[in-house]
Amino acid sequence: MSPLPAFDAHDPLGIDDLLGDEDRAVRDTVRSWAADRVLPQVADWYERGELPGIRELARELGSLGALGMPLTGYGCAGASAVQYGLACLELEAADSGIRSLVSVQGSLAMYAIHRFGSEEQKQRWLPPMAAGEVIGCFGLTEPDHGSDPGGMRTHARRDGADWVLTGRKMWITNGSVAGVAVVWARTEEGVRGFVVPTDAPGFSAPEIKHKWSLRASVTSELVLDEVRLPADAVLPEARGLRGPLSCLSHARYGIVWGSMGAARSCFETALAYATEREQFGKPLAAFQLTQAKLADMAVELHKGMLLAHHLGRRMDAGRLRPEQISLGKLNNTREAIEICRTARTVLGANGVSLEYPVMRHSTNLESVLTYEGTVEMHQLVLGKALTGVDAFRG
Structure with a gap:
């Protein structure tokens, strides 16, 4: 009997075992790009309220194959839904704004043309959009x-x-x-x-x-x-309305993954901070209440990541329903914002500083929680699916 693998605080459930070599290559490529091109500057961009060089960033994302990633033909990568989700996770771990750029480009604008457009429209627009030459x-x-x-x-x-x-x-x-x-x-x-x-x-x-x-x-x-x-x-x-709503479902799927990227960034920041910061002569991580916070964050983070993987496999199999995407978006955005808020308490006053990513992720997730369907809208989608009763106008 082979020995058990070591416990990994950053992957406590061993979710990485679910990935193939190509999945990991996609994830690592996007993570490396974000670490090089976004993380060193994003706090300044956020503070100034701008995204300088967006066209150059779009072209770089196009060269990675991240634009219209799961679409086929017309210069698109034809990646799996899981690989697209992993890319969204890594991009949002850097910043929700970068993931939003990619989601709107690929899952909304490009998807609409790819799914509903004429051949002439596809030929005209999709190749330059996939390359990031047209936003x-x-x-x-x-x-x-x-x-x-x-x-x-x-x-x-x-x-x-x-x-x-x-x-x-x-x-x-x-x-x-x-x-x-x-x-x-x-x-x-x-x-x-x-x-x-x-x-x-x-x-x-x-x-x-x-x-x-x-x-x-x-x-x-x-x-x-x-x-x-x-x-x-x-x-x-x-x-x-079936046309635009199907586009929104595609975009919401990316949010299921992306929100977990923001949550992961905050959890890992809190974990590192708790082991390094001392109070009352010992690290914060040595206090029971801090450990309780870290444990709860880890549970919800990795449950959300498992949910994202499950939905991705269903999408790749052609079995993912819009109601299931609503379940994922509702759960993961709600839990992500709670993880970020809890991480802020671990960091104390430093949690509000842009020297750390926690408050930036928290405020970004206020938008992610709302766009592509508010909490209430997804509750009603699920409520209708569960009961058979449409309460949207009730």
Whole structure:
């Protein structure tokens, strides 16, 4: 009988055993890139509230194969869902804003074109987007309609062979640096998606300032003032809300993994701090209450990582339902933010300093908790699935 492997405080459940060599190579490549290109500077970016060099970062991410990672063809990597999840985890362990850049590019804008676009749209946009040469954004949320996209006011009308779009979208990641926007609008035929070049007359994307979350990220409003588009700008295979909602499911899957990256960063920071910091003549880690905090954080972190792996395997097998993604997003974002808050208490006053990543992750997760569906929305998704009763408008 072979001896048991040593206990690993950073992988207490041995989750690494679930990965193949290619999975580990993807994870390690993204982790190394983030350590080199993001971690040394992200605290300054966050403090300044900007993401300088975003286009260069996008091209580097494209060269890694991280943009549109699980999509096939058109320059995309064709990676597994688990490998994409591992990439999201490593990117968000650096910063949620970087993972958001990748998620919006690949899981929203590129996925919409890949899944619902014409062959001409795919050929035109996907290769440069996969390479990071063109940044995309996804316009669904509106100033007055966040959780209820069915109430959107942005509309598109036919004018001869053209479409004319009018309306506003809000809280759009990548908006003011995007070369293309996938915009959803109400038409006489129902909700349709449009591929909008951002240099089209009437399109503007003023950047949103004064954020206290996702500060190392570009967030914008989209303004469409009689934007005229040719007939072939519409996504031919998307009709109704099923189109944008399927894109959101794809993005939520990345959040299931990414939120655990932020949580891991905070847990590992707290663990290292507790072993090094002394109070009352001994390390913080020697106190029972500190050990209780670390144990609880480790339990929820690695439960969440197991959940992410399970959902990834189901997605790779073509068996992952939207309700299961909601379960993962609800649990992992909620637990991640609690892990970060607990880690902050271990660090004491140092927990609020940008010398450590904990407060930055905590404030970022306030956005991650809300976007791609609030806690309440995912509770109602699960409630409907469990009971068969739709309570969204009840």
